[in-house]
Amino acid sequence: MLVSTFVLLSSLALAPLVSAWPFSLQAVKGGGKGNGGGKGRRDTPIAPKVFIIDMFDDEGSSWFGIPEFNVLEQNITVPGFSPLFPQAHCTQDGNICQLVTGEAEINAASTITALVHSPKFNLTQTYFLIAGIAGISPKLGTLGSVTFARFGVQVALQYEFDAREKPANFPTGYVPQGSFAPDQFPQELYGTEVFEVNEDLRQFAIQMAKTGKLFDDAQSQQYRANYASNPAFAAGAAPPSVVACDTATSDVFWTGNLLGEAFENTTKLFTNGTATYCTTQQEDNGTLEALMRGALSGLVDFSRIIIMRTASDFDRPFPGQSAATNLFLMSPGFEISIQNIPAAGVPIVTSILSQWGQRFERGLKPSNYIGDIFGSLGGKPDFGPGSLFGGKPATLPKRSLRSRMRRGAIRV
Template sequence: MRFIYQSALAVAYLYVAAMAATCDGRIKPKVMIITFFDAEGEIYLTKSNTTGALDFRAQLHRVPYASPEFPYLHCTRDGDACLMTTGEAEIQATATTMALLADPQLDLSETYWVLTGVGGGAPDRVTLGAITLARFTVQVGMSYELDARELPPAFATGYVPQGTESPDAAWGSVYNSEVFEVNAALRDALSVMIDPSRVADSAAAAAYRAHYEAVPRFAPGAAPPAVHHCDSATSDTWFTGALLAETHARRVDLWTNGTGVYCTTAQEDGAVLGALVRGALESRVDFGRVAIVRTVSDFDRPYPDQSVMDNLVKGTVGYPIAIENVWVAGESIARGIIGAWEETFEAGVPARNYVGDVWGVLGGTPDFGPGRVSDGEPVLLPGAKGQQSAKVKRSTRRSRIQK
């Protein structure tokens, strides 16, 4: 069905795209909105009919090597804002992001990347329909897994960080995809662009989240949706239940040195950020211009007396408003950036925090983890533009640090 939709869309837009190409044949977006599956992308196209909304149907550009399911970049007529759907899960997201970076028809040097998608939510932090903007994304799937029926007596979970012998170990094998940190000052500037009165809600979502009122610490999950600052845990394995949720919340806390606050589940955020770090090393993108937005479609654990399976298969009543709020957040941010381009965003929003990956390859010293492969200087890649200073310390590429 999605292939049919994309093919029909392509035919419908080909004439418009031909008429709307930029004068030099390149598109230089101020904002690149990234979505991950069909409904997340389609809401932007459907809402393009809304009065005053950005029209992402005006240009259609095929991106070589992008997902065969979603091969087209959708842009406004002036090319200021573009929309790309990567395909679900980490492999798809990384491959499509790399395809965007490699496309010679795109100038991404000043582009703001706004990742927008739905995810699960922790009821002690957020509720159904909530819009979250993250500073950290943590790859909790980087684990050994033990079957719950065979756990050692002292283990509360079967997920153990790779290279360690304890579920509560902070670091073991470091692959440099465990944690990414983005610009918190940018996050703060973008979050105020979202009008709280526009955040979608529904009677069905309100009725479902009322089940969480009986637990005082789940008061956030029983409340109406709002805009929050908190962080995402990513994995291609979907999980449900209090034990796993608490396990991954501890992982986020440990791997961000106590700074990150877990509130949403996601699959693809770290995958896109990993590709963007490589793009930044080639001076293709500015990693200080990245924002992570997730809206909550379901809870990561059941309400009292609900089974984990019921929560998993029947708990997605927040999905319609989460999809709606993907557009509310992403379109509001895109319009805000474009509207204040000259006075604020063209020059960039200076970061007050560390921005980058575990190893610090973009320069600076990570405020988490055991990385620091280049003594605070950007890593030098042979032939890369604008790169200077240190090489990677090869001995730390697969460090095994026991704590």
């Protein structure tokens, strides 16, 4: 988790358990009955309508014991999941499932890859809710705020100078790969720099989240008041709310005005000025790349992803506070950020289920581009150099294909 930083997933209706792959089960925190059987028993894949993706234990357990649904009725061990979080959890009917990836990009990508390719699940119609906590810019939100992103930007995928050795005229030690200054678009792309998800689904999620009652507490109220003296931080001093803004992914847990401003600029630069930096977290681009590859394999629908992050701390100090104090104080809004995951997320999950036949089974067709910076799913990205595949979906070549952009040209 990047507390200076931080998926709603769904699928098909649960098919009756008959014959497929054997798997072991164990109860978790008093979890339910499980669905394992005797030796050699085979069951059909579970087809969730919604799959909730959390990143560490407190996020995961925020869904346990809620009155609306019980995800501990089936506890399913999945090969390839984190050894700390080896199970997916599902309701008895299989309509809602949930997992914990483990923190940072490698854990997220590894767990979601294992999920996508597990024969225990059919995810072709599943909605994914990424549901974690994050750091937040006080320019856009505050402790306890609930944010929904259209863009996930991998801001640390850059060259880096130690700040003591950077060129004197550089405002930051970060330089986009293949470029020669911080304000130049990267001339070398890996493909995971930017993902865009379904804006129509995001707007639905925002409207549903606003029907939930957000938590707040005296500790968070007292702390956020420190930001009131700077008019630019008015949002940071306000009570929690639901915010549409974008998220920055980095394994590096950063803090401070200089890095906050640097990654604000990176977010704008990588998206051709479209995205608005708001939250910081350590997993989302790893999760999105795994889902992207699943979509290319026909195993998931990339238009069914929601990125929700609740704010546990600020990415920069209040006036008069040092960056070190801001960092080492750690998450002053941690408790309410955890509570606000289900507070905002439950209305989304239950609305998808209640409107399944009328609206969500067929999916919400996006009115915007969705996918990665290469245009791998087809269409033309509204950021970056444009589609690497001529606007058509990527196809598997007869030989290995290595793609990079250098000096403004795509090389294959």
